[in-house]
Amino acid sequence: MTSQVTGSLAFLLSKLGQAAAERFADRLAPLGLRPRHCAVLQLLEAAPLGQLALARTIGVTPSVVVDMLDELEGVGAVRRVRDTADRRRQLAEITEEGRELSRSAAEVASQVDAELLGGLTPDQKRALRQALTTVATAHDLLPHG
Amino acid sequence: MTSQVTGSLAFLLSKLGQAAAERFADRLAPLGLRPRHCAVLQLLEAAPLGQLALARTIGVTPSVVVDMLDELEGVGAVRRVRDTADRRRQLAEITEEGRELSRSAAEVASQVDAELLGGLTPDQKRALRQALTTVATAHDLLPHG
Numbered sequence: 001m002t003s004q005v006t007g008s009l010a011f012l013l014s015k016l017g018q019a020a021a022e023r024f025a026d027r028l029a030p031l032g033l034r035p036r037h038c039a040v041l042q043l044l045e046a047a048p049l050g051q052l053a054l055a056r057t058i059g060v061t062p063s064v065v066v067d068m069l070d071e072l073e074g075v076g077a078v079r080r081v082r083d084t085a086d087r088r089r090q091l092a093e094i095t096e097e098g099r100e101l102s103r104s105a106a107e108v109a110s111q112v113d114a115e116l117l118g119g120l121t122p123d124q125k126r127a128l129r130q131a132l133t134t135v136a137t138a139h140d141l142l143p144h145g
Numbered sequence: 146m147t148s149q150v151t152g153s154l155a156f157l158l159s160k161l162g163q164a165a166a167e168r169f170a171d172r173l174a175p176l177g178l179r180p181r182h183c184a185v186l187q188l189l190e191a192a193p194l195g196q197l198a199l200a201r202t203i204g205v206t207p208s209v210v211v212d213m214l215d216e217l218e219g220v221g222a223v224r225r226v227r228d229t230a231d232r233r234r235q236l237a238e239i240t241e242e243g244r245e246l247s248r249s250a251a252e253v254a255s256q257v258d259a260e261l262l263g264g265l266t267p268d269q270k271r272a273l274r275q276a277l278t279t280v281a282t283a284h285d286l287l288p289h290g
Contacts, residue, residue: 003251003254003255004187004251004254005180005183005184005187005247005250005251005253005254006183006184006187006287006288008251008254008255008257008258009165009258009261009262009270009273009274009277010165010166010168010169010254010257010258010261011165011169011180011183011254012274012277012278012281013158013161013162013165013166013261013277014162014163014165014166014169014180015162015281015286015287016158016162016277016280016281016284016286017158017159017160017161017162017163017165017166018159018162018166019284019286020154020155020156020158020159020162021155021158021159021162021163023155024155024156024159035150035156035159038150038151038156039150039151042149042150042151102150105150106148106149106150106153108150109148109149109150109153109155109156110148110153112153112155113153113154113155116154116155116158116280116284117154117280118283119279119280119283120276120279120280124272124275124276124279125154125276127269127272127273127276128154128272128273128276128277129154129157130269131265131269131270131272131273131276132154132157132158132161132273133157134264134265134269135161135261135262135264135265136157136160136161138263138264139161139164139261141160141161141164142151142160143151
């Protein structure tokens with residue numbers, strides 16, 4: 001009964017995760033977006049947010065948030081505005097262009113899902129989603145919406 | 146009905162895949178191994194192989210194979226030997242130490258599986274394995290054993 005590394009779920013997950021990430025990044029690139037931008041845009045669709053709040057919610061350092069906002073500002077998806085409640089604070093606000101990009105990114109993600117998982121039955125897709133969501137939640141890997 | 150990037154299976158897979166890969170790499174490091182070494186050791190457990198055959202089977206370039214074999218030789222897991230059928234050719238051969246390392250790596254992979262997927266029922270684990278294997282096979286992501 002020798003188990004093998006390549007038969008482990010960790011191995012399968014890392015191979016598939018890498019394939020999914022690369023494919024998604026490739027498809028997003030023409031939009032001027034990177035995968036890590038998507039969660040930021042999604043959050044800002046609900047309301048403008050400060051950098052610290054964004055960092056906490058996404059689970060990255062504030063300096064990474066600054067980089068991401070610079071990049072998003074560069075493609076016109078985000079603008080920095082003064083917080084009306086506290087004029088010393090800056091908030092990141094999504095633009096109309098940003099909302100459009102976020103919608104396009106969601107379409108790209110759906111396409112990648114369809115391409116990657118085309119070989120699965122609807123039941124298998126449901127089971128896969130349920131299992132992955134359970135594991136991701138248990139390990140605190142999802143943005144805290 | 147706005148779907149979101151973070152709700153896509155591609156997003157979930159990439160997050161979990163990254164977490165699985167990082168955890169596995171961390172646990173392997175004390176053995177002097179990297180994740181990419183494991184498939185090589187597994188293949189060499191069956192028989193000595195030439196660099197081109199290894200490259201083809203794992204799906205990497207020959208120069209990556211050379212690097213991996215250098216690293217594996219460095220930890221005493223592999224030795225290069227002359228092919229008795231063709232003295233100009235070199236084969237990579239696993240050592241006793243290499244077999245031991247490969248067993249340890251498989252144990253590490255099992256531990257990581259247990260840690261990552263502890264929240265799933267046996268049925269969920271089976272469904273997850275089946276779905277991931279189907280997708281990985283469809284996209285030719287597994288070593289050609």
